[in-house]
Amino acid sequence: xxxxxxxxxxxxxxxxxxxxxxxxxxxxxxxxxxxxxxxxxxxxxxxxxxxxxxxxxxxxxxxxxxxxxxxxxxxxxxxxxxxxxxxxxxxxxxxxxxxxxxxxxxxxxxxxxxxxxxxxxxxxxxxxxxx
Amino acid sequence: xxxxxxxxxxxxxxxxxxxxxxxxxxxxxxxxxxxxxxxxxxxxxxxxxxxxxxxxxxxxxxxxxxxxxxxxxxxxxxxxxxxxxxxxxxxxxxxxxxxxxxxxxxxxxxxxxxxxxxxxxxxxxxxxxxxxxxxxxxxxxxxxxxxxxxxxxxxxxxxxxxxxxxxxxxxxxxxxxxxxxxxxxxxxxxxxxxxxxxxxxxxxxxxxxxxxxxxxxxxxxxxxxxxxxxxxxx
Numbered sequence: 449x450x451x452x453x454x455x456x457x458x459x460x461x462x463x464x465x466x467x468x469x470x471x472x473x474x475x476x477x478x479x480x481x482x483x484x485x486x487x488x489x490x491x492x493x494x495x496x497x498x499x500x501x502x503x504x505x506x507x508x509x510x511x512x513x514x515x516x517x518x519x520x521x522x523x524x525x526x527x528x529x530x531x532x533x534x535x536x537x538x539x540x541x542x543x544x545x546x547x548x549x550x551x552x553x554x555x556x557x558x559x560x561x562x563x564x565x566x567x568x569x570x571x572x573x574x575x576x577x578x579x
Numbered sequence: 580x581x582x583x584x585x586x587x588x589x590x591x592x593x594x595x596x597x598x599x600x601x602x603x604x605x606x607x608x609x610x611x612x613x614x615x616x617x618x619x620x621x622x623x624x625x626x627x628x629x630x631x632x633x634x635x636x637x638x639x640x641x642x643x644x645x646x647x648x649x650x651x652x653x654x655x656x657x658x659x660x661x662x663x664x665x666x667x668x669x670x671x672x673x674x675x676x677x678x679x680x681x682x683x684x685x686x687x688x689x690x691x692x693x694x695x696x697x698x699x700x701x702x703x704x705x706x707x708x709x710x711x712x713x714x715x716x717x718x719x720x721x722x723x724x725x726x727x728x729x730x731x732x733x734x735x736x737x738x739x740x741x742x743x744x745x746x747x748x749x750x751x752x753x754x755x756x757x758x759x760x761x762x763x764x765x766x767x768x769x770x771x772x773x774x775x776x777x778x779x780x781x782x783x784x785x786x787x788x789x790x791x792x793x794x795x796x797x798x799x800x801x802x803x804x805x806x807x808x809x810x811x812x813x
Binding site: 546549550552553554556557560561 | 617635636637638639640641643647650651654655658753
């Protein structure tokens with residue numbers, strides 16, 4: 449089998465990315481949910497890098513002049529999709545964070561009220577004496 | 580004003596200097612009216628200053644913004660059985676002497692949200708040209724998108740009824756408390772009205788509106804106003 453220099457580089461990049469993603473999951477730094485997307489990405493890179501006829505066919509179908517542009521196009525599309533997905537996740541995280549902060553404040557206030565209503569109750573810090 | 584039905588919510592962020600003046604004035608000009616301070620992640624003695632005056636405080640551990648502070652206030656107001664919540668700034672801009680006038684149309688059921696406006700009648704307030712242009716612009720945006728005539732969209736002196744609080748405690752455009760909020764409320768079918776009030780310059784502390792923010796403000800709020808239109812009513 450004959451591999452061009454580009455294909456070797458692509459192969460190394462794809463394998464490197466896949467290994468890095470797997471390692472992140474193994475060390476519990478990346479949740480499975482996100483790892484799926486990255487595994488798909490590295491497999492896509494590998495497929496496009498190795499199957500030159502497929503890459504050529506896609507390039508022709510899309511009316512692109514140069515195969516390299518097709519690779520960049522898919523890379524950019526993936527990066528954009530990933531960023532949008534992360535923005536959605538971030539919005540949700542922000543909303544959850546706000547709700548929790550508000551709820552925490554309200555609970556603290558309720559504890560204050562209850563403590564004032566029942567002066568004998570334990571002060572904060574597990575009932576230590578003192579002002 | 581009927582005590583026990585109205586809660587004044589004072590959102591406060593690092594207002595240890597202004598807050599005592601505001602709270603004392605509230606007690607003097609609106610005696611018997613319940614007050615809640617929402618300390619929005621202050622790093623100074625805002626919470627202590629309010630507690631020292633016997634005012635209940637709900638404290639956010641981190642700063643979430645005025646809209647979120649208001650949401651917290653709504654939840655507290657509902658849990659404590661209030662019918663109307665008034666938003667009053669801690670910095671002394673809003674005169675409690677106008678509380679009765681502001682609350683009256685909401686208590687009477689003529690509208691769901693009443694907005695204390697500087698422009699409904701002749702007022703001592705004279706804004707700089709750029710600010711005035713912004714106000715005319717956002718007034719037009721609200722009229723075109725929501726079909727309501729609001730002259731003072733940036734006024735933070737407002738009264739909300741139970742219906743608004745019940746929806747707002749969960750779903751509130753909290754990052755955009757001005758024009759986008761008004762459009763959002765109007766599109767949900769809430770009735771907005773304006774009441775003439777006078778406003779004063781700030782007592783102490785820094786104004787929220789710096790130069791950078793005053794340039795960013797129209798962009799942010801114009802875009803957010805349009806986004807409100809896209810949002811599915813939920």
